[in-house]
Amino acid sequence: xxxxxxxxxxxxxxxxxxxxxxxxxxxxxxxxxxxxxxxxxxxxxxxxxxxxxxxxxxxxxxxxxxxxxxxxxxxxxxxxxxxxxxxxxxxxxxxxxxxxxxxxxxxxxxxxxxxxxxxxxxxxxxxxxxxxxxxxxxxxxxxxxxxxxxxxxxxxxxxxxxxxxxxxxxxxxxxxxxxxxxxxxxxxxxxxxxxxxxxxxxxxxxxxxxxxxxxxxxxxxxxxxxxxxxxxxxxxxxxxxxxxxxxxxxxxxxxxxxxxxxxxxxxxxxxxxxxxxxxxxxxxxxxxxxxxxxxxxxxxxxxxxxxxxxxxxxxxxxxxxxxx
Numbered sequence: 001x002x003x004x005x006x007x008x009x010x011x012x013x014x015x016x017x018x019x020x021x022x023x024x025x026x027x028x029x030x031x032x033x034x035x036x037x038x039x040x041x042x043x044x045x046x047x048x049x050x051x052x053x054x055x056x057x058x059x060x061x062x063x064x065x066x067x068x069x070x071x072x073x074x075x076x077x078x079x080x081x082x083x084x085x086x087x088x089x090x091x092x093x094x095x096x097x098x099x100x101x102x103x104x105x106x107x108x109x110x111x112x113x114x115x116x117x118x119x120x121x122x123x124x125x126x127x128x129x130x131x132x133x134x135x136x137x138x139x140x141x142x143x144x145x146x147x148x149x150x151x152x153x154x155x156x157x158x159x160x161x162x163x164x165x166x167x168x169x170x171x172x173x174x175x176x177x178x179x180x181x182x183x184x185x186x187x188x189x190x191x192x193x194x195x196x197x198x199x200x201x202x203x204x205x206x207x208x209x210x211x212x213x214x215x216x217x218x219x220x221x222x223x224x225x226x227x228x229x230x231x232x233x234x235x236x237x238x239x240x241x242x243x244x245x246x247x248x249x250x251x252x253x254x255x256x257x258x259x260x261x262x263x264x265x266x267x268x269x270x271x272x273x274x275x276x277x278x279x280x281x282x283x284x285x286x287x288x289x290x291x292x293x294x295x296x297x298x299x300x301x302x303x304x305x306x307x308x309x310x311x312x313x314x315x316x317x318x319x320x321x322x323x324x
Contacts, residue, residue: 036235105164
């Protein structure tokens with residue numbers, strides 16, 4: 001996907017650290033560096049996937065972009081403007097233009113509210129349209145995501161998991177956002193239902209031009225939906241490239257570990273790369289230098305002492321590695 005204009009969303013050196021308190025006076029004795037200097041961009045109409053093992057900081061990154069988790073440092077720019085500068089109407093507009101689909105369709109919907117109220121909630125909060133226009137919008141959104149409008153009076157517990165996620169998608173679409181953060185949106189669903197939801201998201205992007213920040217650990221899902229992929233390890237991005245390049249030629253040793261570890265019927269993709277150590281370091285006490293050096297078979301002394309910086313290569317791939 002060729003870049004033809006400035007990115008819609010630009011993230012620079014984003015940090016989210018959680019203090020660790022201890023002792024009688026609960027003093028800060030350390031920090032969990034969940035997100036530790038993440039930088040990437042998201043183009044209009046693009047799907048950028050954040051992938052990595054559990055605990056690498058993917059979901060925290062998404063929540064920080066939404067303002068649902070306070071960041072410790074860094075800068076987020078949306079449509080050329082710095083998000084931290086937004087106040088009043090500008091902040092309200094940003095919240096309308098960036099929405100989220102949560103991982104668990106069971107806990108993310110209020111069981112006491114009817115479906116029409118859940119979908120209409122963003123319209124009510126932002127006072128969009130008249131009551132009759134909001135009701136019509138609910139019908140339109142339900143049809144758009146494949147739900148029957150006559151189900152609008154039902155409660156969430158009356159729907160299957162896939163239907164509940166469709167309700168969550170309809171809610172995220174209500175304000176016509178430019179960006180939707182998809183936080184593991186299909187991981188709680190059966191495989192057959194996953195395919196339906198992924199096809200729905202793909203159709204919505206084609207028809208509406210929405211940009212997706214897609215957070216997932218499922219490489220099959222990522223390969224199907226993404227335009228570009230950003231690989232995270234212990235709070236940092238180690239590689240960003242087009243989807244085809246990532247899956248055909250994973251370059252960072254950690255990216256190669258992820259790709260080669262995924263189940264495959266192709267014997268050429270099995271056991272070509274193994275970590276030298278299966279123990280993942282703690283985010284509270286990260287290794288010096290390259291955080292992956294404790295598991296990397298290519299690690300040398302420079303890896304143990306000097307942290308590699310994410311930089312652009314001649315082929316357009318961004319990489320943080322001393323040896324590749």
